[in-house]
Amino acid sequence: MTTLALTPPASTGRRWLVALAALAVFILVDTIGLIPFRAVAGDWTGLPRTAALAVVGYGLNLVLPLALAAVLFGPRAAPGALGLNGSILTGLAVGVAGTAVMLAGFALTAPYTPPDDAFNVLMRRALLPGIAEEILYRALLFGFLFRFARWGFLPAALVGAAFFGAAHLYQGDTPTAALEAFVMTGLGAVVFAWLYAEWRFNIWVPIAFHVLMNGMWELFTFDEAAFSSATANALRLAVIVVSVVITVAAARRRGGRVVRGKAWLWGGPAA
Template sequence: MSRSLSVAVITLLSFGCYFFLSQAYFSELRIWINGYIPDLGISHLLVYLLVSLPVVLGASVINEFKRCQTTLGLNRSIVKGVLFPLVCTLPMFIGFALCFSINKHLTADEILITAVAAAFFEEFIFRGFLFGQLFRFTKLGFIPAILLGAFLFAAMHLYQSNDLPVLIGVFSTTFMGAVLFAWLFAEWNFNLWIPVFLHFFMNLAWMLFAVSDNAFGGFYANIFRLLTIALAITLTLVYKRRKQLPLKINKETIWIKNRN
């Protein structure tokens, strides 16, 4: 079996184990742990740690445990990973502050669950592992490497509504979000902290203000979100041009790569 094929098989099997555990046992495990640790946010984080173990094991098999941080993008600059997303999300924070009221019902548990846990573990699992291993260590290009993860990432957010038009909006928004996070992950030299903190700040801005009860949002919400996305893409392209760095995602890496 070739290296490319073996990496793809290990990645998909490991992710499949995580996905099964997450869908089948996440809620039950959180209730069980919450019985011993009476804090829902902490219980949520602990369950994520448990169900993500297959991903850690898969990454360890692919590139040895001691290299996991490198291959998952966790050894890159955390300062750059914080500052760049913070600048990019200023349109959301400022725009939401002008157009929406403060969310007075926001709790610490909600921040831990929807901002901290969602940002770190979703990026760690979907971008750092599933997309990252397929794109970096197999012959798959950007589009085939991101498709499965983006589809499942979007599908996982469909609990937010029962209304078909809203569901279509939620799916489309989160699908494109998955593609954006993967693109930024690749273009910033596989620095996972970039999509982690962009995801975190975007979610936090959405939660701090009474924007919407789902990921789709309304007209003004999407105007400011699109400004953030445009700023992230523009600043990335400007940065790479000034540093004379080639784009990771190009015509030679969009579908199938001739070299890993």
């Protein structure tokens, strides 16, 4: 395939090719990604299990999207196509500011109970999945559909939200709790996609939110059915409100939002 510039392809056929290629790579990684890790790591514990998860478990989340981006846009442009060339410091600053309300809420309502093996637990349940899932779900699936295949924001984001919500159904131990998990994580996927777009496709912004929020769940004990907790859901919604306020204010200083007008429904980013 001829290398494309880091802009949406002009023809409808090429845009559909980008969309189908992104969907195919996403489904492949989402389906088989952790199988090699489970086969290799077995009952490993501690740092060896963490290292195996980073390299074997989540390696495909980075390698295959980068390979696809290299084919479509050229090797030098591949990191930019996945938003990896954005500012890590900006991502961290926005993430800390946006999730501070959740940290404050947890500190006031739940005991601080860090796990015994805090480093490995936070690596395996916060840092590594936060990075890997955002690259796969936001940078590849949503990003390629919205940014390059020129789907509208809502169609592209809702496809990712459906997959993301389904991947978290296990977090509910009853049908009602599973549905709440699906809705809340699906909503989070839409918000993370919006943050990714509005921060000019800087994947480190949603990564920071994802990692920090996951980490808080590991450091505080809320209850056995966290997704049924009105307080927990209220804190999630508070994070959304704060992140929207911060992002809209920043967009005004940059000259306007990316997702506006027809870009909500079709035609790709407006800026």
